[in-house]
Amino acid sequence: MFNSLTERLEATVRRLRGQAFLNDENIADALREVRMALLEADVALPVVRGFIEQVRQDAIGREIGKSLNPGQLLVKLVHDRLISLMGSENAALNLAGAPPVVILLAGLQGSGKTTTSAKLARLIREQTKKSVLLVSADVYRPAAIEQLRVLAGQVGAQFQPSDISQKPVDIAAEAVAEARRRALDVVIVDTAGRLHIDADMMAEIRAIHAAVKPLETLFVVDSMTGQDAVNTAKAFHEALPLTGVILTKTDGDARGGAALSIREVTGAPIKFLGVGEKTGALEAFHPERVASRILGMGDVLSLVEDVQRNVDQAQAARLEDKLRRGKGFDFNDFRDQLKMVQGMGGLGSLLDKLPGMSGINAQAREQLADGRQLGRVEAIINSMTAKERRFPDLINGSRKRRIAAGSGVQIQDVNRLLKQFEQSQKMMKKLGRPGGMKKMMRGMGANRGGFPGRG
Template sequence: MFDSLSQRLSKIVKTMRGQARLTEENTRDMLREVRMALLEADVALPVVREVLARIKEKAMGEEVVGNLNPGQALVGVVQRELTAVIGGDLTEEERSLNLRVQPPAVILLAGLQGAGKTTSAGKLAKYLVETMKKKVLTVSADVYRPAAIDQLKTVTEQAGADWFPSTPNEKPLDIAAGAIDHARRRFYDVLIVDTAGRLAIDEAMMREVAELNTFLKPAETLFVIDAMLGQDAVNTAKAFHERLPLTGIILTKTDGDSRGGAALSVRHVTGKPIKFVGSGEKLTGFDAFDPEAMASRILGMGDIVGLVKDVTKSINIAEAEKLATKLKAGDRFDLNDFRAQLAQMGAMDNFSSILEKLPAQFQEMAGKVNDKEVQKQVRRTMGIIDSMTPLERRKPELIKASRKKRIALGAGVPVQEVNRLLKQFEQTQEMMKRMKKGGLSRMMRALGGMGLPGMGGFGGLKP
């Protein structure tokens, strides 16, 4: 997300070096660039006007202190005001789910077809089960798409929650009544209700979801919207806001939009907080919304807290500690360790979205990563290692020409791929040494040299 916006704002920093303070003249020039950047990012015009007014008010005469230049000082102002506009002026309680009601707390999901409601229902269920330790039931009131009912059942099972059955020949209100009765009798903490959507806003859809809302009296009515909608997000948000007592927003597909205008527009249009952001298809791609972290990502500063959360979700902490202890004791990093690292890399839902949370100087890598190719290459590489003997995995230096041929034959790959794997292994050994000495830049340079197929221009990048 936010590629064009980040790039324009980084240019502002470069063009304003050497000036002592923010003046009316240089602030006007910078605000013009900020305005263009926001419009190119598909931010709604009323939001652009408000953001610019707030920035101008706060920026005028601000002293440039320490090692900052005026461009950097302005970006600091922009970050603070963007944070406020997208929800930084709200308390943590206002941004979090309101489950302080008589159980079961009903969460109603509303939005257009294709926005990601059903996937978000599964992600939200997983979040509630694992993070908040709640007993969760889901139900689909979408009687127009039988596939939606089956999909909700699948994602609910994956989330570790329970699913209440429904069929296309039932009425949505009857489904809701049955689900709420079941949830009460079985003492569920939360009932998540997935509703029907349409490709566009129409009266029948809005009337149906409004009736469900009136009947269920949900603790939360969350508007699910696709981040890639851009300007259309504003009209959609207005329509739902006018017909439903929305309490918050789930912004989906944040990994697929290079502009990001919806994130800045929807909160302004509805006046409701963005509560969650989703990315990717896997249920792990779901986080509570952090306005400050989002503003930092918009400005190309990265979201290191989010990065740590994503990586922690994907890695096996016990295995990582075991490897760290081994290396600290002076033992060699071998092909068994390399395979374990590849397996953890393969478990990552969306490798490119993790890279996007790094600061701007590293984000060029994200656009060059093909996630499917990375996953495919990881599996292929693990297959080659599995064709080796235990001794070869412990002592890779034993693998010479005849052994390479045998390994290649066993894995069903050319000998060149075995050679490539061994080269990648040697480079990873070097990366482990650099990581042991510390330093993100050293680690990224070493990672850049790995050149895994599917990572495009990854190799050779020098952050």
């Protein structure tokens, strides 16, 4: 997600690196590039116009501190405005009501509502220990009811049976009544989608909303539809009092325009991102973290949270402690993470979150993000000796030839992996030192024109 936008913004910053100060001319040139980058990322035109004007006003007359250069200052201004555009802070799920709390999911057909219902149930159960009842009010697709029944079993949620002979409003109301009888905490209602927005669909979803009075009304939308995602979100928001948006399939969306447009256009905050097909591949949307990803800074906090959710606690504690104490991020850790990320949105999601990985060229990123390449990467690491995995600096030319032969790849493949790993390792080391996060940001500023920190 955001790959092309990140590349364009970094190129703009590099061109400013040799400038002594920001003036009207280089501000105009830089913002022209930022504007094109946002448009290419499929951000809504009115949003782009407002964003560029705000950054321009922020930059005019701005003094540059001794520790900053124009590129760093521009990134700071863009970073701050991106956070503001996406909502400043995470809009948490509201479960603070009298049980059973009702969550209603709406959206078009194919947006991933049924899978998202199960993901949300799993997240609620794991993070709050509350009991969850899942019910499908999609009487137009019998397969959807069966799919949700199977998923409920996988995530440990209760399931309320429904039938195509029933009315959607009755299904939802009966589920809430059943949850109340059984003293369950949360009811998630999965509703029917359509191929397009129509009057019947809106009338049905409004009737369900009126019957169950949900505390959360979440619009589920496929982020890969770009501008259409924003337009449909706006239409639903006009018909329903949406409390939030869940963007699905973000692991396959290289542009990210929907994430940057939806809150500005609809006023509804993005609450979650769907980052993969598995039931654990749902993560909270944090504007500051996403802004850091866009600007190539990675997102270590989300990475650590993913690790804690998807691996046993002993392994999570070991990695977190290792990073905090700066003991070195080696190929053993890298290989462990390759296995873990299969349940965390794939390698593409990991690359977005690892600091220093945004510089990987598009071809290499595509190869690593492709799940079929996981075996090749593991084979390269497994062909290293235990000492080489612990101390990659030992890998010289002859060792590379042996590793390549042992894993059935070319030496260029080994070199590429070593280079990518080295970028990640350097940033991980910086993160573990006292004041590491701030130093990491400054290091990125010096080497990549990155965000200099707020201190």
